[in-house]
Amino acid sequence: MVKSAVTTSSGTATRRARAAELSRDHLAATFSRQTTPVVAGEDLVPLLLPLQQALGVDGLRRGSTVLLAGAEGFGATSLAFALLAKATTDGMWCSIVGPPDLGLVAAVELGVDLERLVIVAAPRVRAATAIGALVEGCDVVLLRLPVAMTRTEMLRLGARARQRRVLVVLLADPRSRAVAWPEAPDVTVQIRSSVFYGIESGSGRITGRRVELETIHRRAAGSRAPVALWLPALTGELRLVDQEEMDQDEIDQRESTGQAVGEVALARHPEPVQSRRAASQ
């Protein structure tokens, strides 16, 4: 049984009002003259070197939006973890918003530091407020689409993230063809194909996976050629596929009976938004 005894000073309404007034005046006096110096160089979220090479950037600009898309099982979630890896080991706080079905052991294997990771269950109510609050504190926010927000709320979130210089990574829902985000993202990474290695008919086990990525930058003219990436390689790390490995593949394919395992190219880019409340707006 717990008894609680409380001693506190008696706060009257006028005293509180005066305290609030004093704080407000002081705040007004201080912040009207304050300017925060902007430090350049902290502008990029760092990436692992193989990803830098695959995406063609030194890092992802803070405040930008990145969309990862691919068919089911093509490796979009693995790619998302790989994107967060260097950021977490460099001390940036990353939060992942989505259903509670992430295999975080795989995240550790892809290089993520769990110390800097926060998992937030996908909110069904007050999503905009909660994710908005996350944007205030975290350096990277990974949203597994769809999120329960209206189009205006998503636009406002995007603007707020840009202002707070928070990187927003969107993981497209493989089951829907349209991307549930109103603005065009700054970088789109499309996984066009995925092949698992190491597994035969009844022997071996999955040890590596090769994906083909296509990166589209909103501001760049044209798109870059697709890049082949090991995600992860047979030895466990991430790296680009070597030229000789690609040549060997061509030879293998010509020699085989034409049985390619799991190569399906994604034929179209994601279409613009389909909001849940399109009818009412």
Next chain:
Amino acid sequence: MIATLRRLDEPFVVLESGRVVACTAPAHRLGVRIGQRRKEAESLCEGLVVLPRDPTDEVRTFEYVVRALEAFGVEVALREPGWAGFATRGPTRRLGGEVALADAVSAAVSAVLAAPPFSLAEAGLHRPDALREEMGCLVGIGDGPFVAMLVAQADRIGPSAVRQRTEEQRVVEHGATVAFLRAKPIEVLHRPKLTEVLRHLGIVTLGDFAALPVDDVLARFGSDGAHCHELSRGEEVSRPLGRAAVATYAKEVLFDPPASVVDELTFVARTLAEELMAALADDGRACSLLLCEVATSEGERLVRRWSHDGPWSAPLIVERLRWQLDAWLSSPRVVDEQEGDYPRGIERLGLVAEEVAAATGREVTLWGRPPSDTERVERVLARVQGLLGPDAVQRPFLVGGRDPRERVRLVPFGEPPPPERRFADLPWPGRLPAPNPVLLVIPPVAVSLSTEEGTPFFVDGRGTTNGAPSVVVINGRNSEVTAWAGPWPVDEQWWQQASARRRARLQVVVATGAAYLLAQERGRWFLEGRYD
């Protein structure tokens, strides 16, 4: 951690979030420095032993040092395990001078460190050419906490100098503060953005900064910059004004019967901390010193003060309380003739906000450092927890296990990490090897596997299969299996009927390119993970 070390002449490092925060002298000599990454440290020193940081243990062992300091008859305020400070007016008068006080403090702390549980004397560290850090005690006396901290950090002898302690280095006289601060680099203010701007302007020392006009600094850098300017001038206000005139903010809780389990105490303490913070906030005040007091069932009264950069928040209070209660409840008794090892019971737990002052726009700091990134994130996550519920914001920890699902424990933010963390690196035969599935199916979904003939695919008790799987039906969708591997039997806890589990794992790749992790348990197939 110090109490568990046996030999301090082995290279140890303590890591926090991947970076070194402390190392022993042998490691230091090989080039390991604070702030390095784990890989860098391991490459410099072979056979380096790495330990994770454990704040509870640190508080518990630092208690010995704090008790030694309290013997001087002062109120000691802890900032974090390893840093403690107190006002020196009383002891100075008694001991006849600040230099004598510095000596006495150093001797007292060294005596504590030489005795069990530290036993540094045994490790042979009292060598004539030892670095001062090896002795484990840096002392500094100055006008205010900022100056005292700088003096303490400067209190070290290089390896080439003789071990002749220059007492004058430990004390900065009242009049000598300005001269002492003048040559210090502006990095000691620990404000990276401010420092960068000042460097661009050509201001590299505190003396240069202090020479700027106050009003201009306030206009350009705001109240935080003005505070730093105050520190550089040596005009630090060591105690916020209005201390005596303000009514006390105190909350306490009585336990009947006395509580001795730390978790129970911290659970109640959480509400207490929130009430205290709410009471302070209602009146527009903030405190910079928190007093925790505890009355045990044996009649002892234990008191500890904690100071903190920036405002106190309820989760922060609960965290400090947890460390402190753990330290008190598990430390050996000071006055006890009996041999009994029964835990102390706590009858009364009280929190008192000391050094309360009006909450201005700038956070009131005692040691002059701005709140760190972690605290900002803690505040934000606590807010999200308030919106969505405490279980909605979780942190992952690797624990021991064989399944990808049981290898990671999600703990609500703010709660301590699970003790099973230490099992994470142990060998677990039967563990699913890398790469693990990126998406798990919780709870596992029933699927059906059939062979080419149309019969159900089955793995028997010996691990043999009845053919090759050809079609898998997941959520009503048929997919053709193009590659498969396994089965791998997993037999867990076979010695206990209640928790015994036998499964056979299988990996399949289907025609669409997706790969799945399936498991057969009691004759039925389940989807456990997806390789996305």
